[in-house]
Amino acid sequence: MTQQKKAVIEALSEAGGTHPTAETVYLLAKKRRPSIAMGTVYRNLSLMADAGEIRRITVPDGADRFDIFPKDHFHIICSRCARMYDIPVADAEITVKGLPAGVKLEATSLVMECICPACGGDNIK
Amino acid sequence: MTQQKKAVIEALSEAGGTHPTAETVYLLAKKRRPSIAMGTVYRNLSLMADAGEIRRITVPDGADRFDIFPKDHFHIICSRCARMYDIPVADAEITVKGLPAGVKLEATSLVMECICPACGGDNIK
DNA sequence: TTATGTGCAAATCATTTGCAAGATC
DNA sequence: GATCTTGCAAATGATTTGCACATAA
Numbered sequence: 443m444t445q446q447k448k449a450v451i452e453a454l455s456e457a458g459g460t461h462p463t464a465e466t467v468y469l470l471a472k473k474r475r476p477s478i479a480m481g482t483v484y485r486n487l488s489l490m491a492d493a494g495e496i497r498r499i500t501v502p503d504g505a506d507r508f509d510i511f512p513k514d515h516f517h518i519i520c521s522r523c524a525r526m527y528d529i530p531v532a533d534a535e536i537t538v539k540g541l542p543a544g545v546k547l548e549a550t551s552l553v554m555e556c557i558c559p560a561c562g563g564d565n566i567k
Numbered sequence: 568m569t570q571q572k573k574a575v576i577e578a579l580s581e582a583g584g585t586h587p588t589a590e591t592v593y594l595l596a597k598k599r600r601p602s603i604a605m606g607t608v609y610r611n612l613s614l615m616a617d618a619g620e621i622r623r624i625t626v627p628d629g630a631d632r633f634d635i636f637p638k639d640h641f642h643i644i645c646s647r648c649a650r651m652y653d654i655p656v657a658d659a660e661i662t663v664k665g666l667p668a669g670v671k672l673e674a675t676s677l678v679m680e681c682i683c684p685a686c687g688g689d690n691i692k
Numbered sequence: 693t694t695a696t697g698t699g700c701a702a703a704t705c706a707t708t709t710g711c712a713a714g715a716t717c
Numbered sequence: 718g719a720t721c722t723t724g725c726a727a728a729t730g731a732t733t734t735g736c737a738c739a740t741a742a
Contacts, residue, residue: 444715444722464706479724484707486722502625505706518670527667542652544684545643559669569697569741589732604699609732611697630731 449475450486454496454510461499461507461517461526499526502555520558527558574600575611579621579635586624586632586642586651624651645683652683 453470468483487508491498499507501519507526516529578595593608612633616623624632626644641654
C-alpha cells in the first residue's frame, strides 16, 4: 500500500457516487499528494478494477468512469448529456431471457443508455 | 449518396452480424473502392450512427463496433475474449424496474458483459 | 455551379508503457 | 537489499479534423 494508491482510493471515496473519470480522480488525488502522476493514477485504477475492488464503466463517446461500489447498483447514462444515474440493486429488477446457452451474465458491469429527465428529449448531444 | 458511402454500407452489409470495427469496415470498403480513406469511413459511420441508420456499440477496452440492424436485437460481449453475441428481441425479455422518474431507456444500445461459453471461466483476459 | 463529401496528414484524446529513480517490506 | 511502485515522457490506438481538391446534385 503506497501513499499514491492511498491517495487514489481516498480520491475515489471523496468523489462518492459521481462516477469520476481518471482525470477527475487524478485531480482529487493531487490535492493529497501533489507529486502524483497521471500514469500512476491509471495504473492504480486499472489494477483495482482488474482485481474487482472498484468498477470500470465504459461509456459511449467518453473516457471511462470509475466507481467505488462494486456490488450494489447498476448504471444508466444519458445519451445526450452523459450524466450518469445509479439504480440501487434493491430497486432494479433486471431480467434477460433468451441468452445463448452457457452464457453467464456479469450483471455488475451493466450500463444502459437512456434519455434522462434533464434532457427530456430536447437537447442534442 | 457518394460512392464512398455506398462502399461503407456494402461493407457493413458484407460483414453481416459480425459487429465489425471501423478498421474492418475500412478494409471491406477498400475492396470496392481502393482509394477510400480511413477518415471517410469514420465520417460515414458516425453520420449514419448519429442518424440512427446503424448502431454504434461501445465496448470496454476496445474499438467501437458497428451494426447494421438497429432494431431487432441486443448485444452481449464476453469480458474475456471480446466475442459478441446477439440476442434477438423476440428472445430477450429485458425488464428494468426502479428507474428514476422521467428516464426513458434507449434499450437498443444495451450492451451487457458476460463470460461466454467458449471461455467458460478459464481464460484470463 | 454550389454545396457537400473526400483524401490526406496532422491533431487530439484516452490510455499504456519503458525506464531510471524512489519507496516498501 | 530485493522487489514492487513511481514519475516522467514518449508511445500507442482510436478517432477527429483542417484544408485543398473532387464530386454529386
